Amino acid sequence: MSLELRGITKTFGSFIANDEINLRVETGQIHAILGENGAGKSTLMNIVYGLLKADSGELLVDEKIINISEPSDALSAGIGMVHQHFMLIPVFTVAENIVLGHEKTGKFGALDIETARSAIREVSKDFGFEVDPDAIVETLPVGIQQKVEIIRALIYEAKVLILDEPTAVLTPQETDELLKTMRELKAKGTSIIFITHKLREVREVADQITIIRRGKVVGAVSPQTSEGELASLMVGRTVDLAPEKIKHKVGEPILVAKDLTVRDALGNAVVKKVNFHVNEGEVLAVAGVQGNGQSELARALINLEDHVEGSILLGGNELRGKSIYASLHAGIAFIPESRELDGLVGSFSIAENLILDLHDQAPYTKGITLSAGVVLAEAEKKVKEFDIRSQSVSDAVSTLSGGNKQKVVIARELSRPVKVLVASQPTRGLDVGSIEFVHERILAERDAGRGVILFSTELDEVMALADRIAVMYRGEILDIVDSKVTREELGLLMAGVASKKASA
Amino acid sequence: MKKPLKLMAVVASLTLITGVAVAPASQAAGKVKLCLALDTGGVDDRSFNEGAWKGAQASLVSNAEYLPATSSADFAPNIKKFVDKGCELIVGVGFAISAEIVKSAKANPKIKYAVVDDAGQDCDANWNCKDVPNVKGLTFQTDEAAFMAGYLAAGMSKTGKVATYGGAPYPTVTIFMDGFARGVAHYNKLKGKSVQVLGWDPANPKSGTFVGNFSDQAKALTISKGFEQQGADIILPVGGILGASYAAESEKSKKSLTIWVDSDAYNTLTAGKSIILSTVVKEIGASIKSVAKDVADKKFTASKYVGTLKNKGVSLAPYHDLSGQVPGTLKNEIRAIRDSIIAGKLKVN
Amino acid sequence: MMRNSLSKFGQAIKLPGLSFGLAFTLTGFIIAFSDSKVLSKIGSPLEFIKSAGATAGNAYLALFQGSIFDINLTKSHNFFQGFYPLSETIVIATPLILTGLSVALAFKSGLFNIGAQGQFIFGAIGASYVGFHFHLPLVIHVIAAALAGMALASIWGGAVGLLKAKTGAHEVILTIMMNYIAGYFILWTLKTSQFLRPGRIDPIAPEVNQSARLPLLAGANLRIHAGIFIALAAALFVWWLLTKTTIGYKFRAVGANGQAAKTAGISVPFVLTATMAICGALAGLGGAVQVLGSEHALNADIAGSFGFDAITVALLGRAQPLGTVFAALLFGALHAGGRTMQSNTGVPLDIVLVTQALIVLFIAAPTFVRFIFRLKKLNSSAGLTSKGWNG
Known part of the structure; x- marks a missing residue:
């Protein structure tokens, strides 16, 4: 089945989200739509799926104009969608989730779940998925949950499958698995619209690439196009993807972790006796597949975890057991894994968020009152320095884009005297432009002689920034290697296969 | 929904302007204006509030009305309301209201008061209690x-x-x-x-x-x-x-x-x-009827009413x-x- | 600037205002339709509408007479006395402002303080004891009594914050349980020889000394007392605390996103304890004002439903100090007016409770109000209640 979009235009007030967009997806083609966050990709797909109505333009399926005003129209036209945030009920089983909205009842009004079960098994067999129809969704890994969404679309006979940022939540392994699945779907004749901003994946799997910038199609290119070119098209200027590692001076160890163990509330060790150090002017990356104890280790470094054993020495002073406040003000800057949950108070203004850690210190406070003038003035300075784009520093931080939110967090964390920067997944969910900015800041800190501990599940990021790489697997640091390691070696370590050097 | 709102506003403002306020119950001549300040619990508590109200309604010599209390803070303003309305006999139902009854009685010597379940006396810090001439206690053995x-x-x-x-x-x-x-x-x-x-x-x-x-x-x-x-x-x-x-x-x-x-x-x-x-x-109701009759007959005294088996103020039911x-x-x-x-x-x- | 803040104000009162109007309209129907005289005229529509309108109109006129101004009182007494109802409204609103502020402040820190009732009781006990037991100079006595009540209630409230911070126990459960304890504690207290009023065997404490009473503002015939200034000052204090101080900043940060506040080094246990201690002090001041201002003697029922109505008041006031003041005044007016409504027109006092409930219902269901009035956008306070539960 082919799908064609002709002159789709959508405006929100004076803001043009989609401007005369044309594109064509051929039968059995993987068509990637590439664009930065806010470029208009999601708006476009929501129009195709019937969640939004276009101001003008038309949709053609197999050369015939169709009218889609709600998702059920899209479904009956053979268009399925897997949303970035899954539309699954966590406490239901896979089969129950799949019949949701299509409940058929058998005798005495009982829910007919058996048909769904066998359909799931059938689809799973066809595509080699291992999905148990009776598993409770919330107990499944994210990758499998995504497959449940795909199965649902397939069971309801989607011929065009829209995948909205499907790899944003996946580990590298899960990503590879998804790309494989996409190829299989394509081989069986399903067309796929693949929305993403990750260049490597696009080049690996797409047949055709359409690039959208500020609501307009700015390029239709083949997957042979280089990453640099794609990035430039996306951002609208030349982008430095792999920042050059200039020679920098590595100094003395500034933070040393000895036999550090972190336990969860139940007493299970999630980080097991790890030892590492970071030197002044050095980036130590902690790599690993999501969920191997990195998050807890990062949090433990500023005493956010409750049950920690061992020792954390910052410049020779023990930090373990001190308060979070003490850790932060001893010289650790902390970029938490989730900007929204741990980094920012969404309803607070940008200015208020910039003093979350310093609000009770001079010059922001006088006696017990806040100095509103100083707070605003300092915020204006920070907004300029870190290029935080907003109407006013009094705007609620929740109105900012992901990249600008992260800039607020970074600006705040670097406003204290810093000895070590702990950054946990600092570029997760960011667009290329923002990633570039974050990377530059991290390297700038390193060049200024600070120690940086970078927790990341993105291999590209780890390879691009790290001086040394510690790989975590099941709560342990399997090995600490230097940055000359290959992708393959690193991948093996992340999968739990210890390197020769470590086992020797 | 909009229209009724407007209508209501018009009606309300009309009544405000013209000052047309309908008197609730026509005042029959010669009857005692009997006002009950109830204890908390509501008028339909199937207990003493209800008993008192029923008794007051059954009184042939008076026109009765009541005010309920949502908390003890309502006692004083409720009594004050009755004073302003020109009630002739104000009955506080329950000992909790007694202090406020006594206070009001001392300030308004022309109005008669009664209080259920209390002697309705004015006591000083040394337990020296004296009757208040216009308060009758209604108590029960x-x-x-x-x-x-x-x-x-x-x-x-x-x-x-x-x-x-x-x-x-x-x-x-x-x-x-x-x-x-x-x-x-x-x-x-x-x-x-x-x-x-x-x-x-x-x-x-x-x-x-x-x-x-x-x-x-x-x-x-x-x-x-x-x-x-x-x-x-x-x-x-x-x-x-x-x-x-x-x-x-x-x-x-x-x-x-x-x-x-x-x-x-x-x-x-x-x-x-x-x-x-x-x-x-x-028989709280009987006691209230009795004091209402006293007021109607101009025989009101501050001497305590005590319900006993003898005067049928208390009894054992069938x-x-x-x-x-x-x-x-x-x-x-x-x-x-x-x-x-x-x-x-x-x-x- | 001026215009901007005006429209902001308009925006803020739009939803409560509409809910208010809608509730009154509905209540009007209930009043009319529950009147047998009105129903008897159902045969002739015109008569019926006239009668229904008159019944509801009279009830609301009585509500006005009982809460703001009563012309009849100016005839029987003097012009000034016509404001007796307004004085009553303010007397009831005064403790309600304070307990409402207690709940509102807790909301700002992400806490749901159901415990204003218990805190009120302890405030009343403290103020009462200092008020009748000691003999102190004029101004000092009333201040000492109020402070004693606040201190006691502050400890009582602060304990909730501390328990939550140290053990993770939910403040809603803690405060509900502590309300029970406070309720029984006052019963016991009033039976002790310290508190029993001489000459009385029922649970009522001696009246506080003259020196410990809040001065009346408009002579002996009106009950309005200086407590209203205390309540307004408290509202100003809460506003200042929340918007101008570092402590208030901490409160709001923890309330809006406790995780982020913690990650940035703000001590959540401190915020929980401090918030609840201040909330306790506010509700306790409410109890103190009630004893020192209008009741003068502690009794088992002193708290009435001031602590529970406070939740509604805070919600209606959208957890804003100024909003809480207005909401409390509205509730005070409904309560005071309900008395006259019952007395003059026979419409039961309970109808006032129905109105209150309807107002809250519409506040809690902004979508419904929006639907009825075809409003596009109203920034709702619906998130407020649920937020409190995240704690």
Whole structure:
């Protein structure tokens, strides 16, 4: 089945989200739509799926104009969608989730779940998925949950499958698995619209690439196009993807972790006796597949975890057991894994968020009152320095884009005297432009002689920034290697296969 | 929705402008304007608020109205409202309102006041109490009727155990329990038996069983069930509607019979009638009627009204459905006890 | 600037205002339709509408007479006395403002303080004891009594914050349970020889000394007392605390996103304890003002439903100090007016409770109000209640 979009235009007030967009997806083609966050990709797909109505333009399926005003129209036209945030009920089983909205009842009004079960098994067999129809969704890994969404679309006979940022939540392994699945779907004749901003994946799997910038199609290119070119098209200027590692001076160890163990509330060790150090002017990356104890280790470094054993020495002073406040003000800057949950108070203004850690210190406070003038003035300075784009520093931080939110967090964390920067997944969910900015800041800190501990599940990021790489697997640091390691070696370590050097 | 809103506003403003306010009830000439300031609990509490209001309505010599209280903070403004409205007799229902009644009475010597369950006296810090000339206390020797109920319970108990508990240890509550326990003791003395009273011992008031308020029926039910398990087969809950859940439950389980208080439960309860052995009746309504008549006849005095068996201010209600189960001899003995109390030959306290 | 803040204000009161109007309209129907005189005229529509309008109109006129101004009182007394109803409204609103502020402040820190009732009781006990037991100079006595009440209630409230911080126990459960304890504690207190009023056997404490009473503002015939200034000052204080101070900043940060606040080094246990201590002090001041201002003597029922109505008041006031003041005044007016409505027109006081409930219902269901009035966008406060539960 082919799908064609002709002159789709959508405006929100004076803001043009989609401007005369044309594109064509051929039968059995993987068509990637590439664009930065806010470029208009999601708006476009929501129009195709019937969640939004276009101001003008038309949709053609197999050369015939169709009218889609709600998702059920899209479904009956053979268009399925897997949303970035899954539309699954966590406490239901896979089969129950799949019949949701299509409940058929058998005798005495009982829910007919058996048909769904066998359909799931059938689809799973066809595509080699291992999905148990009776598993409770919330107990499944994210990758499998995504497959449940795909199965649902397939069971309801989607011929065009829209995948909205499907790899944003996946580990590298899960990503590879998804790309494989996409190829299989394509081989069986399903067309796929693949929305993403990750260049490597696009080049690996797409047949055709359409690039959208500020609501307009700015390029239709083949997957042979280089990453640099794609990035430039996306951002609208030349982008430095792999920042050059200039020679920098590595100094003395500034933070040393000895036999550090972190336990969860139940007493299970999630980080097991790890030892590492970071030197002044050095980036130590902690790599690993999501969920191997990195998050807890990062949090433990500023005493956010409750049950920690061992020792954390910052410049020779023990930090373990001190308060979070003490850790932060001893010289650790902390970029938490989730900007929204741990980094920012969404309803607070940008200015208020910039003093979350310093609000009770001079010059922001006088006696017990806040100095509103100083707070605003300092915020204006920070907004300029870190290029935080907003109407006013009094705007609620929740109105900012992901990249600008992260800039607020970074600006705040670097406003204290810093000895070590702990950054946990600092570029997760960011667009290329923002990633570039974050990377530059991290390297700038390193060049200024600070120690940086970078927790990341993105291999590209780890390879691009790290001086040394510690790989975590099941709560342990399997090995600490230097940055000359290959992708393959690193991948093996992340999968739990210890390197020769470590086992020797 | 918009239109009715406008209409309402128009109507409201019209009445405001023209000052057309309809007087609620036409004032019949010569009748006493009788105003009841109720205690918390609402007018339909199936207890003393309700009893008082019914009595006031039944009074032929007066036009009655009432104001309910949502908390004790309403007492003073409610009374003030009545003063401003020109009420001739203001009755405070319940001892809790007594202080405010006395205060208002002293400020408005021309208005007559009465207060239920309290002497309505003005006391100083040294317990020197004196009557206020325009306040009449309406009190009740409920222990006289409760004494009869105790005798009845002891005579009817098969297990040799009866029980009582109260809403809160207020004197107006414990007087029931005192009379009940002494009635049982009287039975034991006469008959040489040893029927036990659970939940109250007049000699040791601190050990008494109380719910803590007058509204928690669930807790009252729990307490009742506890007594049933200890073997009590007749229970007297003292606290208005408090025992309603228990009565309804007991009607099903048949584990115990109930003796009610205040107004005859047979006429007010919806569930549990069949296990109501009797009621220790406190005729609040009669007392209010009596004081209203005094005012109408210009015979009002500050001397306390005391409801007794003699003046029928308190009584033991009929046995109703259970009458057949009460032995004739027991009925006669109870009648004799009443006569002795009325004649002053038998002291209940 | 001026215009901007005006439209902001308009925006803020739009939803409560509409809910208010809608509730009154509905209540009007209930009043009219529950009147047998009105119903008897159902045969002739015109008569019926006239009668219904008159009944509801009279009820609301009485509500006005009972809460703001009563012309009849100016005839029987003097012009000034016509404002007796307004004085009553303010007397009831005064403690309600304070308990409402207590709940509102807790909301700002992400806490749901159901415990204003218990805190009120302890404030009343403290103020009462200092008020009748000691003999102190004029101004000092009333201040000492109020402070004693606040201190006691502050400890009582602060304990909730501390328990939550140290054990993770939910403040809603803690405060509900502590309300029970406070309720029984006052019963016990009033039975002790320290508190029992001489000459009385029922649970009522001696009246506080003249020196410990809040001065009346408009002579002996009106009950309005200086407590209203205390309540307004408290509202100003809460506003200042929340918007101008570092402590208030901490409160709001923890309330809006406790995780982020913690990660940035703000001590959540401190915020929980401090918030609840201040909330306790506010509700306790409410109890103190009630004893020292209008009741003068502690009794078992002193708290009425001030602590529970406070939740509604805070919600209606959208957890804003100024909003809480207005909401409390509205509730005070409804309560005071309800008395006259019952007395003059026979419409039961309970109808006022129905109106209150309807107002809250519409506040809690902004979508419904929006639907009825075809409003596009109203910034709702619906998130407020749920937020409190996240704690």
